[in-house]
Amino acid sequence: MDITPFYELKNRLYYTASAGCSTINEDFRLKRAVENFKPLSAVNKPFTKLYMMCENLFKTDSKNVASELSECIALADALAVVQGTYNDASETEKSKNNIRLKPFNLPYSEYHSMIESIQKPNSYMIFNNLNANQIKFVLDPRMIMGFIEKIKKNTNSEYFETFITFILKMYGNELIPLFKNNINLDDPKNNGNTVKYVSSVAGADENEWYMELAKNENNPVGVRVSAIKALAFSCDNVDLLMELYHTEKGKIKNTIIESLAILSPPEADEIWKKMTVSLEKFKSINFKYISLSKSDVCKKFAIEYIYDHMEQISKMKKSEYDKSKLNLIEDIEILNNKTGDDIEECIMKIMEFSDSNKIFIRKSYAYNCFSNMLINNIETHPNDKSYKNMINNLYEKNPDAFCRAEFYTNLRDNPKKAFEDAEKLPLQQRSETIDILRNIWYSNADNMYYIRTTVDYSFSRLNSVPLFESLPECMLDFLKNTEILEKSVFAEKAEIVLENIGIKNKSIYDAKCNYCNYVSGFFHTGLSNNHFSPCDRERIIKCASEFIFATAHKYPNISNVYLIQHGCKAENPEQYKDIAYNVIKSYIQETSKSIHSYTPYTAIGIIDTLPLTDNEKISEWEKIQKLLQSCKKNQYVSYFLQSITAYIKAYKNNNNA
């Protein structure tokens, strides 16, 4: 039975109500709808009733049309509900989802706050710190759908991005199909994050999907841009990229050029040739593409660019050199992703040039920049040995400058060998290796140690590569080795190295203090930030104890004091004496301004927690008190002196009581 007239009548009643029923008698559309409904009114009693009520609306003696109209609508609504059908005859298929998605009995407040918290700073830490059982919560379908909905809303947050990539790395097999199915191609503002996240984990495995998304001109620009970027994962896409290069424009064309730069096929040489016709006509906007490409055309131009840069600087007087206009450190990025003898030669020439022209105030800064570039090359081309060979060659030519990159490469390939080699390094280079070790951290999610490949804010699996399951013994041996501070041969070497890098005024003693500070700092940062596995924590504390009590008296630093708070213990109680005193003394000797406001509390507090007798503690504080009384006064010293005097007095009174 066709009940369309009923729905037409219902709609007309709504229209009349919204337009006003004061002139209902003239509403011929409603009248017609009522007339059309008349045949249906015989079907059942409620329809008859509705028909009669509607007819009454047009009677001139009707006093309260508004109320009657309202009743008609109420009845029509109720009848519409009764008429509502529920059967769905669509053709169906069963779910193909993997069964690893698992609902958990998580309280509403907990899973909601988890979903909300992933956009907040340090959110990745919440998940990094979850144990292997808890991390499975992300497989709760409500959580997954929460993430998908956030992606659909084009959430842009680096924390969110880190987190999503992180869970995709863990559960990619289950999640990638879901993420793909839930991409919203109808939203013109879709920023393509789904493709970005999936491609960062799946790489070329999802190439067909990227191709499909990139080719379709009706897809949102954001999605196409991300898909074209993802095409750079496979060399098979060169033809498609070249085809798109000739037909697309604007943002999409720029992305195509970027992907072609990464792949660097010979077909794209014409593009680079056009960009690098001459140095004068080179547009800075194209710097990124030349830097990304490893093609010969770009390599040649990059070298030319750097040499020209150095020539310009050499023609200037030192006072004329303006970093904002000619920044050699920034411009060496153009050598990214390139290898070969000519590149090595170019890098060595920059070194020589900067040494002779004193472009960099601190050489170590320049060394770090080069190391970071070389390390980045290894990570972006994991299967290309030429980048590793280049580091080896450069290290042989200038060990001071490239020891960081060399140590990093060795550490990734063969940790044992890396530490064996590092044992032979002079003092300054050892400090550089310790600096690299600061990037090691432990993931509770898969019980692995990782090393950060880039130095940025976070320690997450996104920017790290796996190293080992537990800290190798050779690493601990390397860290606790204090022979470097005693052997004259190293000391001599250290002096030469320090001179080499321009630290002439610093004494060898200072360099040793600095090294000890690096090692203690490594222990302290790692223990404070839980960068060691629970099993290794005790090993590290033992190793740190050996190191600090062997060095703390001669080369004091504040990290030693903190490490005692973290549980480092001396074999002999006598070794606790003077630890805090020496730190304060070293501060005062260097410059009394370095006594920061926290130092008094740390020194007072730490002495109180040491396993010393009351009298020994008081003697320790009194030594510091005397030292402060004897040194030049300033506001910090006075404040410190005041605090420690008051503390000693209170402590003595308490003991007497």
Add this chain to the structure above:
Amino acid sequence: MSSPEIITEEFIRSSAANTSAVSNGKKISNSGDFVKLSRSEDNSLIFGECKGSGKNPYYTSVDFSGDNPVFRCSCPSRQIPCKHCLGLMFDWLAKKTFDVQDIPEDILRKREKIAKKEENKTSPEAIEKKKKSNKSAVTKKLKKQLEGLNLVENFVNDIFERGISSVNATSSAQYESLAKQIGDYYLPEPQTIIKQIINSAKTISSNPNDNEINKIVSLCVRLSSTIKKSREYINSKLESGEVLPEDNILYEAMGGIWKLTQLKELGLFKENAEIIQLSFTVLFDEIHKSEVDFAYWIDIDSGEISKTLNIRPLKAMNHIKEEDSVFGLHKIKELCHYPGGINKRIRWDSAEICQPDSSIYKIIMSKAENSIGDAVKKAKNELKNTLSKDATAMLIPFDSIEFAVNSDDNHCILKYKSETITLKSNENYPDTANVVSILGNDMLNNGTMLGEIFYDAETRKIYLCPVSIINENGIIRLC
């Protein structure tokens, strides 16, 4: 009398005002801030002294001498229980040593006061006196409400006669003052609907939208029906002289608020009920500017699906306890229910919460409707009532949940025997249909679904909005 034995992690969580109070309480316990922990010999009181920011410690206690635990603390926090009370309970849970001590005198005095108050309340004279004063007050109130209903009727009729577009800048000021006036007539619910109509009408005058217009018409119709039914209800009450609240949904529709004692007096309660929560969510009530902790429950014995609402107005958000999902079986001495048809609202004073037996899920599944058709029929009877909610929660069995192929939205379809129904999210559960779509096959076969049946006027179809899935292994919450 209860006892500290009822303290479980879930009990603490359900007693706390919010999740941050729980974590603060945990912190206090973990850092050992209680310098003294004591208990009475009969275990009716646990108490302690907790380090605070001031010179003196806070004196905290949890008193189990009555039916419900009483939380007391000398800290300045307005939250009850405060973090110190929660910390004290966490210390009990952690099995820290509580020394046996005499009950402090001030607590004994407070206990006495409570007992006296209770005695006064339950004395026959007091009840009779209260009834008398109540009766005259209620009669006065009903007469006033009747006057108010006339004003509301004028408003609705005015809108219907002049049309929705008549609510413009000039007339809206007049309507708004009328809405304000309605507040004097003890009709908070109709007043709220009027405000919503005015706001929506103002919005569509600048941006016309068919759906929004239809929504306003529906609200007017609802208001009109409420007026009509309420007027009949009040008149009959005034005529009969039986003016106190009775088992009728109109009391609430006019803005009345039920007290547990009133519900008990009317016999709207069940003794020794056992219920378990099937779903929990937090809804935002735009009209009342409040958050509502909303949960569906099932009575293990009768299979009846009921709901709980904890309304937290935004203005008083910090002072009202947040509720959360609970997973235990609730054994309740007196379970009160509100008047109404399906999905009655339930409330209770205290409950004993225990771990449900794994067989309970089979029992829940056995309480499902016999067929999709039966469920839809019952829901339709409820939905066609103008004063009822837009959706009805039912327990529906399924053989499988499958995906529509060759359709634009690839929606899910619930299948049972030869019948099918489309799964679709509604306003209350906007993501649940999507959550179902990503579940593994093991969860999509041979189970029972708790869902809200609703009617969509645009497509003229009845849909099922998934809320939870129950299978032999447990309850899969979809939100």
